[in-house]
Amino acid sequence: MNLTPESKVLIQGFCEFISGTHVAQMQAYGTNLVAGVNPGCGGQELHGLPVFDLVEEVIEQFGVIDTTIICVDPYDVLDAALEAIASHISQIIIITAGVPPLDMVQLLRKAEACETLVIGPNSPGIIVPGKILLGTQPSEFYTPGVVGIVSRSSTLTYEVAYELTKAGLGQSISVSIGSDAIVGSSFLQWLQILDEDETTEAIVLVGQPGGGSEEAAARYIAEAIDKPVIAYIAGRQAPPGKSWRQTGTLATVIGRDPNFGTAQSKLAALKEAEVPVAERPSQIPELLRKEIKIN
Incomplete structure (x- = not known):
């Protein structure tokens, strides 16, 4: 992972999922935003960024790009990511x-083959407090420290x-892995990343109803994570048989535990x-x- 103020960052698309305020916030935080890509708008400037029609044009002018933030319409995400x-x-x-x-299935197969880390969809991104902001997380809630958050x-x-x-407890890194039906990187991947991160001394895992990712994370913590982990699970009072829309539960499978x-669960x-599980944040x-x- 390359998450430093020197990391070159690109934005693909400028639609409802990101605003000029978010771009300005990233720039003010020191994120090295070099350009935007918006097909048909090449040669223009938007939110203070030069805009190109193609990603390859950005590479030609600025060299290797470390991270891209994709904010295009849902049915255009696959093309943008590929x-x-x-x-x-x-x-x-x-x-x-x-x-x-199905677009995410295709994308993740390609990403795995190319060793590309995908965060999201439906994610506000990553923040390394005091160093870099990638996405729409509100930086004013964060301060540098030793607690990693994965949610x-x-x-x-x-x-x-x-x-x-x-409470005076700063954070080393905070990531929301996303809450669509199918997301890229998992709790397991980020638990491993935080466990190996030298600046992180403890991990907070934030889960919610839907799917089985928290159960898988619990098994992985018991088997492979050395650092202390604290969890919080939202929606304890959610009606049984219901799922939050944003958790993206696809279907109930016949024979699955009710x-x-x-x-x-x-x-x-x-x-x-x-x-240890907190009853409230x-x-x-x-x-x-x-x-x-x-x-």
């Missing part, structure tokens, strides 16, 4: 929500960061893995201080 992969961009952040599942939610990610900041995807898996700092020596 264009980025063809230009050897190693990190793709998809802000767009509602990407067709499926968007707004819950910010709330957890705010609770940590209020408890599958519920908050209760996730809480049980985390309990079995002996992962404001309790996370207290649990962290019990697990590690943070002043």
Whole structure:
């Protein structure tokens, strides 16, 4: 991963998923935004960025691009991401929500073959507090520190960061992996990244109803993660048999445990893995201080 202020960053598309305010916020934070790509708008300037028709034109002028932030319409995401992969961009952040599942299947097959890291879709991106902002996360909730955050939610990610900041616990990195039906990088990948990250001393995992990613994460934590992990699962009072729209549960499979995807299933898996679970976001700092020596 290349997440430094020197990393060259591209934006593909300027639609409803990103605004001039978000672009200005990234620039103010020190993110090295070099250009935008918007087919048919080449030669123009938008939000203070030179705009090109093709990613390859950006590469020709600025050299290797480390990260692209994709903000095109949902049915254009696959083409935009494949264009980025063809230009050897190693990190793709998809802000767009509602990407067709079959498009994501095709994209992830290509990304895996090319060793490209995909975050999202339906993700506000990544922030390394004090260094770089990639996406639409509100930087004012963050402060540099040693706690890594990995989340499926968007707004819950910010709330957890705010609770940590209020308690004097800074963050090393915060990522929302996205909450569409099919997303790129998983809890497992980011747990491994944070476990190996030298600046991270503890990890906060934020989950919500739908799917089985939290259960898989709980097993992985028990088997492979050495650093302390604190979890928070939203939606404990969600009605059984219901799923939040943004979690993108595709279908109920015949023969599946009726408890599958519920908050209760996730809480049980985390309990079995002996992962402390906060009852509310404001309790996370207290649990962290019990697990590690943070002043």
